[in-house]
Amino acid sequence: LAVAIKQINPDVMVLSEVESDRAVKLFLDGFLPEHDYKYFASVEAMEWYQNVVVVSRFPIGRIVSLREREITSVAQNRTRKDINNRIMGAEILGPGTNRFFV
Numbered sequence: 001l002a003v004a005i006k007q008i009n010p011d012v013m014v015l016s017e018v019e020s021d022r023a024v025k026l027f028l029d030g031f032l033p034e035h036d037y038k039y040f041a042s043v044e045a046m047e048w049y050q051n052v053v054v055v056s057r058f059p060i061g062r063i064v065s066l067r068e069r070e071i072t073s074v075a076q077n078r079t080r081k082d083i084n085n086r087i088m089g090a091e092i093l094g095p096g097t098n099r100f101f102v
Contacts, residue, residue, distance in 0.1 A: 002031035012092055013037075013055045014102050020044055024053045041090050054090040054102060061091035061099070 005013070005028075018024055021040035028035045039056040043065040054060060065088040072079045092100050 002027075005035075006032060011057045012102055015053045015055065017050045018053050019049050020051060021053045021055075024055060028055070043088050052088050054088075054092075056090075056092055058095070059093040061093050063091075064089045 015024055021042040021044075025037075025040055028037060037055045037057055039058065039060045040053060041056075041060045041063055042051050042053040043063065044051050054063075089101050092102060094100060
């Protein structure tokens with residue numbers, strides 16, 4: 001993975017099924033010590049260890065997440081809460097006035 005990141009040299013990465021933004025930073029620091037990624041964002045689950053992490057050379061603005069949502073089933077007459085932090089997005093504040101959402 002480190003070789004691929006070094007070859008592609010992306011400004012922004014979105015990594016899925018990782019433990020945390022801290023784990024991604026430790027990976028980059030260990031395998032690509034010369035990396036210049038300064039910004040990390042995730043919405044970690046309280047009960048799950050597979051998360052999505054956004055890594056960027058540009059500042060990260062707003063973050064949107066469906067961390068917790070309530071689902072009501074009329075047919076089953078019950079309500080449940082689902083935690084799904086893997087559905088998230090982040091606003092990347094690119095150079096100048098350029099902004100985009102990942």
